[in-house]
Amino acid sequence: MTIIALLLAPAHAEAPALDACCQAAAAADCPETIFAVGVESTQISSPTGTSVSGAWALSCGAGPAWDAGFRGTSSHSTTAGTVLGALSAEAVACFDAACRLPEGTCLRPTGGSAELARCDGRSAPGDQVFTGPLRPARGAVVVGSRVLGTTEPTAPPVAAAAIDATLPPAPELPCKPSSLRVASNSQVDAGNEALVSGSLAKALDHYRAALTMDRCNAVAWTALGDGLISAGRPHEARTALDLATQLMPTHAHAWTRLGDASELDGDRQAAVLAYQNALAHSPGYAPAAQGLDRVQ
Numbered sequence: 001m002t003i004i005a006l007l008l009a010p011a012h013a014e015a016p017a018l019d020a021c022c023q024a025a026a027a028a029d030c031p032e033t034i035f036a037v038g039v040e041s042t043q044i045s046s047p048t049g050t051s052v053s054g055a056w057a058l059s060c061g062a063g064p065a066w067d068a069g070f071r072g073t074s075s076h077s078t079t080a081g082t083v084l085g086a087l088s089a090e091a092v093a094c095f096d097a098a099c100r101l102p103e104g105t106c107l108r109p110t111g112g113s114a115e116l117a118r119c120d121g122r123s124a125p126g127d128q129v130f131t132g133p134l135r136p137a138r139g140a141v142v143v144g145s146r147v148l149g150t151t152e153p154t155a156p157p158v159a160a161a162a163i164d165a166t167l168p169p170a171p172e173l174p175c176k177p178s179s180l181r182v183a184s185n186s187q188v189d190a191g192n193e194a195l196v197s198g199s200l201a202k203a204l205d206h207y208r209a210a211l212t213m214d215r216c217n218a219v220a221w222t223a224l225g226d227g228l229i230s231a232g233r234p235h236e237a238r239t240a241l242d243l244a245t246q247l248m249p250t251h252a253h254a255w256t257r258l259g260d261a262s263e264l265d266g267d268r269q270a271a272v273l274a275y276q277n278a279l280a281h282s283p284g285y286a287p288a289a290q291g292l293d294r295v296q
Helices: 014-024 089-098 181-196 200-213 218-230 234-247 252-264 268-281 286-295
Strands: 004-007 033-036 042-046 049-059 063-074 105-110 113-118 140-143 146-148
Touching: 014 089, 033 063, 033 113, 089 105, 181 200, 181 218, 200 218, 218 234, 218 252, 234 252, 234 268, 252 268, 252 286, 268 286
Parallel strands: none
Antiparallel strands: 004 140, 033 049, 042 049, 049 063, 105 113, 140 146
């Protein structure tokens, strides 16, 4: 059972690729056009929030265009590049990977929404961040609900017998995130890159390293469980994924993968419960619905 979804975005087909990416990543929202504040946007603050007039419309296929008639609101004053409205981190990653944006820019999640900024971290003067030539849409690779802009793996999978299925110590609950969370997430990203390049054993080592830094990192537990399923070790995967669901109990992907691991481990009753939990938190989530159909 694969844990990698490769979603290409050929010319003139960015929106379907975006939709497919958002579905694979369990994104709750997937707009084809988002609106970002520009230098020329008018902002009027009041005790109830900030009204914004005029914004850059970032269309998935066409790129940015100034929309003088835009009217929107924000809870606080914003800076150029700030996306107005709620946007999940998964949807942000999919939009960045599957859609056309100005060359050298990246769309990044910021506390429930996003911002368009230069990928090199340098500040962009004026509205130049919106007006450069467009970079082509990249392929979106979804690994364990995390989106990577990369290519399809070519190396053969590692044999299950060669896999180290050791699990890090479980965290004490309720969990207190470590001060090393950023470094821990970097290890998860490194593991995802290793997985996409075909090195499952290396990926698992990175996920374990992430959990050594922060045992409360639910994304790392999910990624480790994903990798152990791929390695043919569903029993150990269940332990990792059970911890992931305890740490983020509303995450449909973690529940679905727990269902997959339970199903592969021969525990159909546990699989049914896990798939049902996934659908309770994300109604219509296709991987969970398909799993439930298999085991009922």
